Amino acid sequence: MKTKGLFKLSLAALAATALIPLATQAQDKEPVRIGAVTSISGVFAQQGEEVMRAIEFAVEEANAKGGVDGRKVELKTGDDESTPKAGLRAAEKLAREGYNLLIGPIASSITMAIGQNLQRWDAMQTVVISKSDKITGDSCKARMFRANHSDAMDLAMLGEWMKDIKQKNFAIVAADYVWGRDSAKAFTESAEAQGKNVALTLFPPLGTKDFAPYISQIKADPSIDGIWVALVGRDLIAYTKQAQSFGLTSKTTLGHAMIMNFVVNATGDATKGIWGNMGYGSMIDTPMNKAFVTGFEAKYDRPPTDNEGQTYNGMQLIFEGVRKAHSVKPAEISKALEGATFDSIYGEVTMRAADHQLVLPNYIGQVQEVDGKLEPVIMRRFDPSIVPAPSGDCKL
16 A cells, blocks of 8 residues: 555656746756856957847847756856956956856957867867967867858958959058968968959057058059958057048958948948958848847847857857757867757858868958948858868867
8 A cells, every 4th residue: 555655646746747847847957157258348349349248148048948958058257358368367267167168259369378278277168259260270279169250261252252353453451460460461362363462561550549651651552452451449440430531442442350330330431332251241041040130139129240140159059069968068068069060040050070160151241321321231142162171280
């Protein structure tokens, strides 16, 4: 009789458990702890604000749907102050506190500084804005994954696009740090391969406010009919405004990470007609992107910017790794992501195992007036088939 009673109690307990919502049953699972390291202050602060907005949106969205793999997503933030030194401090603090799924730096130099320490901190890093080829080249790390386009991907696209560009003689204005110099070098190689010439290359230091001396050098050579611009943050805004006021609009401007929403919004009509690569556009026609844009517009009353779209994509990469690994351990997520193919806001994408570069389509756009407002508009999509093969410099 006692056995029968116990059996009935067990059945009753099982029935009661079945009534408990799945999200409640999963509360004992270890949460997904995101450590956001980005530029809340410093030269990249405008982009950092957008990055943080997208991270917070992705966290809220995931938790509203019951979490990721039945796990709540938690977020903690650190300011990298737009410098590698501060970035290291912020990243280590977050990782030591258990927020070891890191995401967010803008500058490639900050990303690479953090990447050197991932193993020691038992952390993983998702790159969403930094473009330097070194990240997936000789500075690659087993626990570092890039979800955005690299310089090599942008320049491969540029090589195709430049076949249709009429301008023959270029000036380059690029930031004097690793990303700017990499961009200048790659553009020069791409231009020369198409029989074009780079007559002048200028490297203003980070934090430059007065671009008049550089603009004067470009204006002094009337044969220059095109300008390649690879500047960042507040420097990019200052240059764009001054280039317009000094009358450089007669020369065609091509921008590397230039026609971003925060630049367009901050410079009036100075960006109108400028061409450049676009890491993301809210008009990308995929089911996942349409859902993302709808949700974002409902919350912020506007579509997501390029930085917000790229960052949201990086957050989805982390969540995909958690689901595939059924774990929040950085080493296990890293292993699960290698070679993984999955759906994204860009469509189906693959995380290349050889160098941890996400292979995805790329876009050329132009700043145009849409419904009375200037914004970057995708003009041409390039298939992932043009993405360059791994450089061979990455040794994971």
